[in-house]
Amino acid sequence: MEAALNPYSPGSGLQPPFLAGREGEIEAFDLVVARTELSRPARSMVLTGLRGVGKTVLLNRLRGIAENHNWLTIRLEGRPGKAGTQEFRKDFARELQIASRRFSALKGKEPVLQFLRTVSSFSAGIGITGISLGVERDPMRGASGSLDIDLRDLVDDVGAAMRSLRKGVAVFIDEMQDLDDETLSAFVTAQHYAGQRELPFFVVGAGLPNLPGRLAEARSYAERLFQYRPIGKLARNDAEESFTVPAGRVGGKFEPSALERLLKASGHYPYFIQEFGSALWEVAIDTPFTGEDAEAAVAAGLRRLDAGFFPSRWDRATPRERDYMNAMAKDGEGPSGTGEIADRLARKATSLGKLRAELVAKGLIYSPEYGQVAFTVPGMADFIERQNLELPNSG
Ligand SMILES: Nc1ncnc2c1ncn2[C@@H]1O[C@H](COP(=O)(O)OP(=O)(O)OP(=O)(O)O)[C@@H](O)[C@H]1O
Ligand SMILES: [Mg+2]
Structure with missing residues (x-):
């Protein structure tokens, strides 16, 4: 067929030609927006699912809805490691600064002026300069250096400004499971704080199936803070x-x-x-x-x-981690019992804890239940089998 007309879009985060089967999530988010604009409380959302099920495109679609309502929106992506944390905070400040520019024409209104001054101060504190909002910084707000405290200042001031405009502010965070503990807690706390003060601030997350667990670990009340939406096949x-x-x-x-x-x-x-x-x-x-x-x-x-899809994950694993996944692949799509895997590898289950944690941190496996592990990549077990057939001596 004519290549130029190929209507499919395989790729990470590429909008599909037809977004099928996500009406429930879209409606739920529409409702969050509608309720917010009527000054009614609403619960934010967290999308979770395996690799390639469409979390990123759905998150982008939800952002599009908020944008269409002229909300202040930001889109961020969690990244693992110390360097990832620094980058994430910089991105946050930069994106917030950029998104806020749209509102600078409204600085004649008191709550908007305060919000712009707080954002300027927060961004400067993180080292983002060069994007001016045309207001003086407020050094008393958003610049303590503690993300937890500064986020609360932001929630207060951005939230109040948006409320005065009958809009909301939404921070969309993809790969949220990759945020470090401190950043994750700060955002959960901020969401909680916003709810208590009835401020229209929403963290909308997307991530692997271990994300709800990480959120609950960060703050026990996280469970009640979000609508968890599993996204699947x-x-x-x-x-x-x-x-x-x-x-x-x-x-x-x-x-x-x-x-x-x-x-x-x-x-x-x-x-x-x-x-x-x-x-x-x-x-x-x-x-x-x-x-x-x-x-x-x-x-x-x-x-x-x-x-592409499979080796881009597989190649991130060390030889020992691959042995572990090989042992998992015996159970097909799984899940596998951690004890059984240990038996297969002739090791003690406890001695494999670190290896397992590294595989989770790399986003290759997750634990659907205590004592169990499963692949985050659908079809991974079959891929491993196919590879073993091709390379019969590689173990
Ligand atoms: N509802 C859908 N209907 C049809 N195709 C879809 C749908 N959602 C996503 N896709 C397609 O699936 C692919 C993967 O989407 P996306 O990158 O959003 O997945 P993901 O869950 O974010 O994956 P990862 O965990 O690897 O980041 C893309 O090619 C996209 O076009
Ligand atoms: Mg994605």
Whole structure:
């Protein structure tokens, strides 16, 4: 088919041609916005799910909703490690400064003026200069150097200004599980504080399935602070539409056997749908697509996944961590019992704790329940199996 018309979009965070099956989350967020603008309390959201299920594109979509309502919005991404923490704070200050500029024309209003002065002071404290909001800093606000305290000043002043405008402020944080403990607690505390003061400040998070656990560890009340929305593979009809609607717009049709084959290979996972759909478009010469086209597309799509999506995760693991994941792969998609894995590796379960923690920190596995582990990447076990077949001596 004509390559330029390929309607699928495999890739990290790429808006899909058709966002299927996320109406519930979109409606829930619409409601947060609507309630806020009526000065009613609303609970923020946290999206969680495995790799490639569509958390980032959904988070971006929610941000788009807030933007359409002229809210003050910021989008950030958690990054692991000490350097990641520094970068995150800088990004936060920079993005806040940039997003606030839109409101500088309203500085004649007292609460807006105070908000701009506090933001200027906060950003300067973190070392962000060069973006002027055209106001004097307020050195008494947002510049204590403690993120916890400074965030509260921000919530107070930005929140009051937005409330006076009947708008809200929303901080969208992707890969939120990668935030360090202190930053995570500061944002949870800020959200709690905003709720108590009825200020329209929302932290909207997205991350791996271990995120709710990390939030609860940071602050026990986190459980009640957010609406947790697990994002997963698509229901059958949504998966079907993810294949057929984009193709249909440019004249592509499916024979039932082709659609069946692709649905099965994708496991209804959004990333795989895009990859197989895109491969189908490349291998098919004509439409309607046949079962044979689909077979060729699955082979081509898998080759591409095995060259990109999977190794980009696998290659981050050390040899010992790979041994651990190899042992997990025996259980297919899992989950696996940590005791059993230890048996397979002829080790004591307790002696593997550190290795396991490193794999969690790298975002490769998570613990769905006490004493269990599972892959964060759908299809990882099959990938490992395929690799072992190719390299029979690699263990
Ligand atoms: N609802 C959906 N319907 C169809 N395709 C989707 C949907 N959501 C996401 N996709 C597609 O799935 C792929 C992965 O999306 P995205 O990067 O948002 O996933 P993610 O959950 O953030 O993954 P990761 O954990 O690796 O960051 C993209 O190619 C995107 O276009
Ligand atoms: Mg993502």
